[in-house]
Amino acid sequence: MKVSILQFPGTNCEYDTQHAFEELGATTEIVWHKAESIPSDTNLLVVAGGFSYGDYLRSGAIAKFSPVMKAVGEYAKNGGKVLGICNGFQVLTEAGLLPGALKRNEHLHFISKHHHLKIVNNENIFLENLNNNDVVNIPIAHHDGNYYIDQSGLKSLYDNNQVLLKYTDEKGEVKNPNGSVDSIAGICNKEKNVFGLMPHPERAMELILGSDDGIKMLQGFLKA
């Protein structure tokens, strides 16, 4: 199983992501943003977290024009699996591969802490090792994690089972850290091959780090 991980200038979670997937038995390759193609044996493409191009102008706005993004669009269109974590989620919304946009956190703070998430829909490869309403503990670290989509877009997300994760407390009661619409922490596209979330499952792979709940999420991608 091969996981390719995109690296823009300013990406800073590529090695954590690499470590996480290698611990799960995958082989990995870091792909520089100037590449014009995705390695042909890629089973999962990860747009890793960080601050692509310093997040100047808007998070992810400049990264969407990197040479590699054309290949990412084609890879996704052909059914390739893509996972965007944090800045990667922002890049995927800016590139139009996922609906909606990420705004500045409601209280304008950078938030870095463990947070609980509830599984809203597990009918997808990302969350199939978890059950609906399961609560997991996954860290968040973002300034622009306030997910926004208009009302008709939101309805469409629910109609197509695209809302995957919500921010909650440890009991699964809604607890919204950043003002996201409906407390949404992660979504996927209609075809269920492009996923985006603000929390960092790759930072929750070992109990010594406070949680290993990220394992079940990332394992979903590594099934044949």
Added chain:
Amino acid sequence: MTAIVNVSLKAGVLDSQGKAVHHALDSLHFNGVADVRVGKQIILKLNETDKTKAMADVKQMCEDLLANTVIEDYEIELV
């Protein structure tokens, strides 16, 4: 020619920065402010001399990069 582009969150999209500034003004006893919206201004010095062409170019820049039209509106002024 210079193009001044003002980008702001769409009406109806909560402007947290505007709210924070509004609260700060309130606490300074500037009580006559009904609402605050904070945006950003991008000033472009253009080589183009034809206004129609310049406007079309800048509009395309806004759609492609300068604004995220999911959440933001933009206004262009040529001077």
